[in-house]
Amino acid sequence: EDKVVQSPLSLVVHEGDTVTLNCSYEVTNFRSLLWYKQEKKAPTFLFMLTSSGIEKKSGRLSSILDKKELFSILNITATQTGDSAVYLCAVGAAGNKLTFGGGTRVLVKP
Amino acid sequence: NAGVTQTPKFQVLKTGQSMTLQCAQDMNHNSMYWYRQDPGMGLRLIYYSASEGTTDKGEVPNGYNVSRLNKREFSLRLESAAPSQTSVYFCASSIQSGRVFNEQFFGPGTRLTVL
Numbered sequence: 001e002d003k004v005v006q007s008p009l010s011l012v013v014h015e016g017d018t019v020t021l022n023c024s025y026e027v028t029n030f031r032s033l034l035w036y037k038q039e040k041k042a043p044t045f046l047f048m049l050t051s052s053g054i055e056k057k058s059g060r061l062s063s064i065l066d067k068k069e070l071f072s073i074l075n076i077t078a079t080q081t082g083d084s085a086v087y088l089c090a091v092g093a094a095g096n097k098l099t100f101g102g103g104t105r106v107l108v109k110p
Numbered sequence: 111n112a113g114v115t116q117t118p119k120f121q122v123l124k125t126g127q128s129m130t131l132q133c134a135q136d137m138n139h140n141s142m143y144w145y146r147q148d149p150g151m152g153l154r155l156i157y158y159s160a161s162e163g164t165t166d167k168g169e170v171p172n173g174y175n176v177s178r179l180n181k182r183e184f185s186l187r188l189e190s191a192a193p194s195q196t197s198v199y200f201c202a203s204s205i206q207s208g209r210v211f212n213e214q215f216f217g218p219g220t221r222l223t224v225l
Contacts, residue, residue: 004152006152009150031211032211034213041218041219042114042200042216042217042218042219043153043200043216044216045213045214045215048211048213050211088152088153090152090153092211096141096158096160096204096206096211096212096214097143097155097158097168098143098153098155098214099155099169100145100152100153100154101152102150102151102152103150103152
């Protein structure tokens with residue numbers, strides 16, 4: 001059975017702090033790892049990672065994948081209150097199916 | 111483009127009642143998905159449709175049926191609702207092309223309560 005585990009479950013930081021979120025996985029027929037941000041409604045896509053060791057960046061967010069150790073991290077630097085959300089990690093397998101982790105809830109205080 | 115739309119936004123049912131959740135996408139995607147999200151459990155796949163005319167079970171299909179009406183629309187039916195089906199339901203769509211994996215786009219969700 002495919003499994004995706006995210007840690008920590010939740011964290012509280014202050015504006016300007018750096019946050020590191022973890023995602024580990026055990027998936028058959030791995031194709032890619034995706035990160036989504038979920039505020040009050042639908043998850044919105046952040047990154048898709050398919051190759052080990054190549055960092056993807058978008059503004060203050062960055063992510064990297066380690067396919068040997070089966071994990072990914074998502075970093076958020078210089079956090080802002082607008083970064084408060086649940087961050088979801090999902091692993092894509094055959095059939096374009098996604099298996100999601102339980103999410104990490106991030107609260108950024110002013 | 112509206113992207114992925116879902117109706118209704120909210121619904122309250124009594125145990126044993128039936129209902130259909132509707133989903134439509136206007137992005138010409140061939141694959142569509144239904145997920146449920148419960149607190150602390152992320153999203154779990156109920157059913158998916160890789161292409162028009164095909165449907166397959168996901169992780170938690172019991173108590174649900176689906177219909178891929180055409181390329182745009184994918185509905186989820188609860189024949190006899192149970193309190194355990196209280197959840198937020200998300201529809202998603204993506205382009206699936208051979209071995210290329212593409213991100214899924216999500217609708218706004220339907221919050222369902224079964225009393």
